[in-house]
Amino acid sequence: MDVTHADPTHVLQSVFGYETFRPYQEPVVQRLVDGGDALVLMPTGGGKSLCYQIPAMVRDGPGIVVSPLISLMQDQVDALQQVGVKAAVLNSSLGRKEREAVEHRLTAGELDLCYVAPERATRDRFKTLLSRARPSLLAIDEAHCISQWGHDFRPEYLALADLRGDFAQIPCIAVTATADPPTQRVVLDRLGMTDEDRFVAGFDRPNIRYVVEPKGNRPRQQLHEFIEREHPGQNGIVYCLSRNGVETTADWLTDHGHTAVPYHAGLSDHKRSEHQDRFLREDGLIVVATVAFGMGIDKPDVRFVAHLDVPKTLEAYYQETGRAGRDGRPATAWMAYRRGDVVRMRQLIDDSAENDEHRWTQRHKLNALLGYCEAPDCRRKVLLNYFGEDMGGDTCGNCDNCLRPPDTWEGTTAAQKALSCIARTGQRFGSGHVTDVLLGKDTEKIQRHDHDTVSTYGIGADRSKAEWRSVLRQLVAKGMVEVDVMGYGALTLTEDCRPVLKGRETVAFRDGAAASASPNTTKTATDDPLPADGPERELFEALRERRTQIATDQEVPPYVIFNDKTLRAMVEHRPQSKSDFRALHGVGDVKLERYGRQFLDTIREHT
Structure with missing residues (x-):
């Protein structure tokens, strides 16, 4: 589908099947189409990818997307190919002939988007390829990795400043969901951008409920009770600090009736890939992982993210919890907190710090996380305040401190x-x-x-x-x-x-600086909008079965065919014709032609 020089809104509707842009997307898209630069801060699931995908399709030449995780590039490319976008990866997972074929398509003008790892993007050979390909834009995903002040600094990202300088004539967009003001400043400076190029769409994820519990002597039992109470049989991620903690927790959850798999750097590449693929394709699976898992995960229906150990920073916590509820439906960020664990975390920081400056930075970021855990105030307000955003009130009504205010002392x-x-x-x-x-x-x-x-x-x-x-x-x-x-x-x-x-x-301070007990929550916060049984549920499950069958045949995650929001729209509107089906959220021209008949047949069978 060639949409070069087309109106961006037309591309949004005809290719991706969305009626209107989300807030902040349109001005960023137009800025890039016009040849400008942008640093874009949007919450996870806020639609950052469209901000560079649409300009790359509209402008002459391929868009180059620098992404840190080779293992997830193909999933992003699969999703683009589903809607007719000419996209490819160029990384070490390809054989020589496959790589040469992609390079030919890149220089021949046959690609809209090409995803590449930072290590490859900064090589002289790749720069020569780009000079021949005449790219339309340079997009840097997870841009906070550029800054040593960020929580996930990666030295290989520093060379991207040189790449940016070598292709200064094309627009550059840097996107991230996690960057505090100092990190934003470093990214702007290193990429040659100004404050006028910064677009902050906000960090709030109102659908996520934040809960911090005091960590008792049986934290896995606490985790089990939380899952059974709030999210039985649903997709989730559990983070642990050590590989041993990951393995033992995954085994414990499995022994107690959950479907759980481990993920950490000590597993073989094959086993990590197998567990990640299962997570992307299966329902009701829990991945127990170290921080090695999650960046770039686009699975929309993760219903909870749990931390059995405190992360190192609020940025890491925000990024990891942001993997829940990408579909906009209610989700939970649950953490077990014990001040004794902080001693171990500080020791890890001291042992891994590259220099005194890095040690200072990480220690104070850890202190900010502890302040979040200990604060008696609204969790969301504290979190947003850290990123320089004013919530506009004192309570959110969707965190443990708001639902069940803790004991405090007059301070x-x-x-x-x-x-x-x-x-x-x-x-x-x-x-x-x-x-x-x-x-x-x-x-x-x-x-x-x-x-x-x-x-x-x-x-x-x-x-x-x-x-x-x-x-x-x-x-x-x-x-x-x-x-x-x-x-x-x-x-x-x-x-x-x-x-x-x-x-x-x-001023009031939390009594004893201990986390509150778990709030008395009700299942309405996470209820599925569809009834548990009856014709609507039967149709929804039939549509999911059809989706799974198609995805299995194509060896792609089910959500790249259609996400649950689109399936629910099918249940609600019961389209009977192709024109009705095309009007649904998330149905573009290509998906209409590919899948319209199959899903319409399923709907008719249940009407």
């Missing part, structure tokens, strides 16, 4: 002491030093800076070091204090702290 005086100490020491020091000043410690650093003479020296001796560390973390979570990650973790005050310092507002 206005403690907050004033901590805020004043940050101010009196010049807003140039991290939480460790500020805590030492509050406690009246006699350290070399305090002596060197004469901080034993400031008015806040020793005013916090009534509380322990751990309590003050928690107070400072919760003040960060509340947005009253910021951590200057690029300035070695210095704590700085924000305007939000002023009413507290002046005594016009009070």
Whole structure:
């Protein structure tokens, strides 16, 4: 399907089967079509891919998409080919003849999109190919990997700045769902972009319920009870810190009636590929994994993401939980939190840090995550605040703290002491030093800076070091204090702290800084909109069976044929003709011709 120079909205409707653009998609698409650049921050499932796929199809030449995971490129290409887009991968999974065939199509102008790994994209040979192919744009997926301030820095991404410079005449788009303000700044600078090129669509995923439970002595039993209560028989991901934790948890869940498989870097390539393929193609499967699993996973109907161990950063947590509910339907992000686990995480950071600067960065990002776990405030508000976004209220009504407010203690005086100490020491020091000043410690650093003479020296001796560390973390979570990650973790005050310092507002801290118990939830939050039985359910299951059959024959995940949202639209509208079928969400011209008759036959059989 050739849509070169076509109107982007026409491409959206005729190729992808969507009536209108989502918020922020249209201005980004138009900017690229017009030859401009863009850094795009959208939540997982927000439609980032269309922002570069449509311009690549409309502009002359192939779009080059740099993606970090070879294992998932083919799934993205499969989905594009389903709607008639000429797409291919160029990576180490191809044999010599296959690679040469793709290279020929690339330089011959026979591709709309070509997906490539960063290691290959920066080689001189590939740059020569691009010079002959005259690409329409350069798209960099998971762009936060460019920044050492990000949670998932990858050195091979640094060379993309040179690639960008070599092809500065074509538009460049960098997309990510997880980048705090310092990370955004580095990405802009390294890719030669300005603030005008930044498009932030927001980080909120309102369909996800955030829950943090205190981690008891039997965390796997807690996980089992959560799954049975909220998501029995549904797709999910469980993250564990170690490979051994992954293996034992997967076995434990299997022994307790769940269908679960492990995924970690210690498994063979064949076994990892097998388990990933099962997850993409099967229903009701739980993958228990280390952080090696998940980036780029497009499976729309993951109903829960659980953490049995705390992740290293809020960015990692946000990215991992964002793999739930990509279809927009209710999902849950569940985490078991125990402060003792943090000691192990800090040790991992210290052991793996490349230098002191990296160690400082990761430690303070971990502190931000702990502040999220300990805060008595709305989880969503804390999370969005970290990414520089204002939720526009104090409660979301869809997290454990909002559904069941935790016990708190009146902490206005403690907050004033901590805020004043940050101010009196010049807003140039991290939480460790500020805590030492509050406690009246006699350290070399305090002596060197004469901080034993400031008015806040020793005013916090009534509380322990751990309590003050928690107070400072919760003040960060509340947005009253910021951590200057690029300035070695210095704590700085924000305007939000002023009413507290002046005594016009009070502050409450979580009692004991422990996570709340699991909220009393009801199944309505995750209910399927279709009835459990009856004609509608029968039709839906028949449509799913038809979809599975087609997907199996083509060896692709079922959701690339049609996602559940489109199947539900079939149940709701009961189309009887091709024109009726074409009007459904997610049905473009190519899918109408390929699958319209088969699904219409199934609908007629059940009408």
